[in-house]
Amino acid sequence: METIFYMVYILVFIIGSIAGLLLSYKKHMEPFIISEIDILYLVLAIIGWFLFINFALVQFIPAFIAIPIGLFLIGLVIGARPGYGRKETVIGALISIIVWLVLHFGLI
């Protein structure tokens, strides 16, 4: 039964990545890479990574829904055109991991 969930998670991530790639190419038609942080991507990355890693904190959404939403958003940012979405992904992942570590080891 668990494998079905894992398959759905991977499929959602792939769909997110494909959507991210298409949207990113529509948004950035320029031939060069802009190195500034995109605020929209940053917000999506933070929400995505937070839902994926800290789904237990979001109690009003069941885990089997929160994780796919998180993975879709992660895929949307990580799957962007090469060169885009990297910094946003790292920042989103770091924030979520720090929150998880702080809560897991009871530092607050």
Added chain:
Amino acid sequence: MYLMADILINVILAFLAGSLLLGFHRKVMARIQLRPGPPIIQYLLHSLKFFFKESSFPKTASMPFYIGIVVILAGIWVTAVIVGPVTKGSLMIIFGIYAIHKIVEHNSGSSSGSPYGKVSCVRAVFSAAGELPLFACIAIIYFVTGSMNIADIIAYQSVHGPLIYTAPLACVMFFTLILTKSPYSPFAITKGKDIISGFETEHYGFLRGFIMLSESVAWYILLWLFLTIFFGPIGIIGYVVGMIIITAITAFINATTPMLNPNHSVMAQFTITLVCLVGSIIILLIL
């Protein structure tokens, strides 16, 4: 009925996860070489793309072999999924599957009639040395655990701890096998760029799609086996993290190491196997 569904889901999972890991492998290699690299899903998109491309067949091809061998390649790695994640069966069957994979490389190269394929075909015979680490590794695991059954090996590790502590050199041998199978590996003499794409050179369209599908499943299965055999009963997070780390390590090695020529490749694999086998036996005798 439930078993069939389990097999189908695991095969799809292996294909998707393997494709993403191979995409990640390519991305890491690109970043090491200071290129942005393609998106992680690129390998998956390529695999799917080939199923919708026009298929053409060389006039020089030996048709029954040319098509049949690709079906066999997909078949053996689906069998590996059944023996591995689904039923947790015998490692000897996995060894048999890997041996057949070498025969497939050989026949795939020779059946197309391409000179590049033929060179790859000859190299596939040389590269049977890649089976030596696997066979030696399985032998050491049998001596330690008393079984070749994956389920028994997992049960052994849940009591005695991960096998990587008991048989670290067997772990090195299995890693050598994984490295051999990874794209752009220093040991990947059958697909060296000096012979274009080796045994895959003349396979187009849906045939190439099946080859790429099989390679994705093969990569997932090899990583799954490595983590299961040497790191004991680990959860899904352990598998995901482990597979990503091993893929990154192989990408780093492949990006920084030139491809060896056939005789160096075979001798390197043989030497690693010999040293690790003798070392493992000494460790077992001491312990």
